[in-house]
Amino acid sequence: MSRSIDIKLRVNGENVSATVPARLNLVDFLREELCLTGSHVGCEHGVCGACTLTVDGDTVRGCLMLAAQANGKEITTIEGLADSGQSTALQAAFTKRNALQCGFCTPGMLASALGYVNAGGAADRDAIRQHISGNYCRCTGYQSIVDAICDVIEETRT
Amino acid sequence: MKAPDFDYLRPSSLDAALAMLAEHDGEAMPLAGGQSLMPMMNFRVAAPEALIDLADLTELRGITVDAGTVRIGAMTRYAELMSDATVQAHIPLIGMALPHIAHDAVRNRGTIGGSLALADPAAEMPALMLALDASIEVTGPDATRMIKADDFFLGMFETALDGELITAIHVPVATPAQRFGFHELTQRHGDYALAGVAIAQTDDSYRAAFFGVADRATRVPELEAALKRQDDMKVVLTYLDQIDFTDDLKANHTTRQRLAGVALTRTLKGMTA
Numbered sequence A: 001m002s003r004s005i006d007i008k009l010r011v012n013g014e015n016v017s018a019t020v021p022a023r024l025n026l027v028d029f030l031r032e033e034l035c036l037t038g039s040h041v042g043c044e045h046g047v048c049g050a051c052t053l054t055v056d057g058d059t060v061r062g063c064l065m066l067a068a069q070a071n072g073k074e075i076t077t078i079e080g081l082a083d084s085g086q087s088t089a090l091q092a093a094f095t096k097r098n099a100l101q102c103g104f105c106t107p108g109m110l111a112s113a114l115g116y117v118n119a120g121g122a123a124d125r126d127a128i129r130q131h132i133s134g135n136y137c138r139c140t141g142y143q144s145i146v147d148a149i150c151d152v153i154e155e156t157r158t
Numbered sequence B: 001m002k003a004p005d006f007d008y009l010r011p012s013s014l015d016a017a018l019a020m021l022a023e024h025d026g027e028a029m030p031l032a033g034g035q036s037l038m039p040m041m042n043f044r045v046a047a048p049e050a051l052i053d054l055a056d057l058t059e060l061r062g063i064t065v066d067a068g069t070v071r072i073g074a075m076t077r078y079a080e081l082m083s084d085a086t087v088q089a090h091i092p093l094i095g096m097a098l099p100h101i102a103h104d105a106v107r108n109r110g111t112i113g114g115s116l117a118l119a120d121p122a123a124e125m126p127a128l129m130l131a132l133d134a135s136i137e138v139t140g141p142d143a144t145r146m147i148k149a150d151d152f153f154l155g156m157f158e159t160a161l162d163g164e165l166i167t168a169i170h171v172p173v174a175t176p177a178q179r180f181g182f183h184e185l186t187q188r189h190g191d192y193a194l195a196g197v198a199i200a201q202t203d204d205s206y207r208a209a210f211f212g213v214a215d216r217a218t219r220v221p222e223l224e225a226a227l228k229r230q231d232d233m234k235v236v237l238t239y240l241d242q243i244d245f246t247d248d249l250k251a252n253h254t255t256r257q258r259l260a261g262v263a264l265t266r267t268l269k270g271m272t273a
């Protein structure tokens, strides 16, 4: 029956095989089946960015992709970004700059920010704001998040 | 909310996909990037019996240039369009518009074919296709046909597709006689536009396509004629009266008409600078 699908993928460097219902979102699969609860679920329609993760190196919305569509893909969640050290500098800068309060937006914000930094984005406040415009934060007012991202870019390029 | 249950089908060829589409007789929907379809299903405004994932259809991929036309496969993602050298060289208007479409994470999955098939009245791509005088290549079980962008968008979320898939988009290569302009007004970067316009100017003729203003992307022939005559801007703007502007929670029709005028004025200034 095509309502349950067999998938094979890599998650944070590990091979995973599973049989998933067709309607299961990627982010729900990661949270509920694999207990990787770092990616958060806010709106479930692509607007808040809390579920942002990377698929084959590109940031995507975990709520707008089916687990079935992830067959054969390499998924990296915030757990993977943190364990591999990719997000260490950003995490330290977020802490230093008070760029998180409740932390709900933080995993998605870090994934988006990392996309910007890795693409060689400039320490330009307007460009950073534009880049993170798809990630909602209801606590910080964004100012400190922009500060943290700027810090990391300035540190790594000097 | 979560989407209602459905079958997930993953054909490996265009023919197989078309056969599945016909077999489900209107109850199945093609899945491209899912950046509009997934939210629609999660909101339960769409509840297809089956999704036909187009991801493996190599027929819907690739960007090629032939005889003065760029052919863009329907499954080309926004992010691929942004970084493609052919598109950058031959369709400058696409590069001007893309940064305004959604956000990185959405552009990494959303496709040009999906945007055109959806025909959201506030989307940029349909207006771009009108301004560029593009043609949409669509394939059904029996034949492939080319539909002019001018004849493709029939209303809000309504197109000329009839049990068919968009296979590619054909855009004329920009010539030295052409200039392009784009401007949109939004509440927040990456949001759908409250009003926007895409313009292609060839010598003294204009194709100006407005979006976010009415039930579909819209050209106003009298306004384009006024631009050609180089009428005073005050006169040009009076032809916006011919658009049936949308009223919604974000802006009423008066505001939208003003914003369309602002977008047009700014775009033209940018082009002549």
Ligand SMILES: Cc1cc2nc3c(=O)[nH]c(=O)nc-3n(C[C@H](O)[C@H](O)[C@H](O)COP(=O)(O)OP(=O)(O)OC[C@H]3O[C@@H](n4cnc5c(N)ncnc54)[C@H](O)[C@@H]3O)c2cc1C
Binding pocket: A045, A046, A047, B029, B030, B031, B032, B033, B034, B035, B036, B037, B038, B039, B054, B074, B075, B100, B101, B102, B103, B106, B109, B110, B111, B112, B113, B114, B115, B117, B118, B120, B122, B123, B124, B125, B161, B164, B165, B166, B167, B190, B191, B192, B193
């Ligand atoms: C947060 C957010 C912000 C956004 N902001 C913008 C914006 O500013 N401007 C904008 O234009 N869009 C915006 N979008 C929508 C985005 O551009 C979508 O990606 C696009 O509208 C649909 O492309 P898709 O490939 O994701 O198609 P899907 O969502 O997969 O499909 C859309 C529709 O097209 C049909 N379809 C798809 N491919 C084909 C085909 N080849 N042939 C026939 N039918 C097909 C599907 O059945 C469905 O009905 C936004 C989306 C999100 C989540």
Ligand code: FES
Binding pocket: A040, A041, A042, A043, A044, A045, A046, A047, A048, A049, A050, A051, A052, A061, A062, A063, A064
């Ligand atoms: S939960 Fe995916 S964008 Fe909000």
Ligand code: FES
Binding pocket: A099, A100, A101, A102, A103, A104, A105, A106, A136, A137, A138, A139, A140
């Ligand atoms: S820290 Fe609370 S939402 Fe961003």
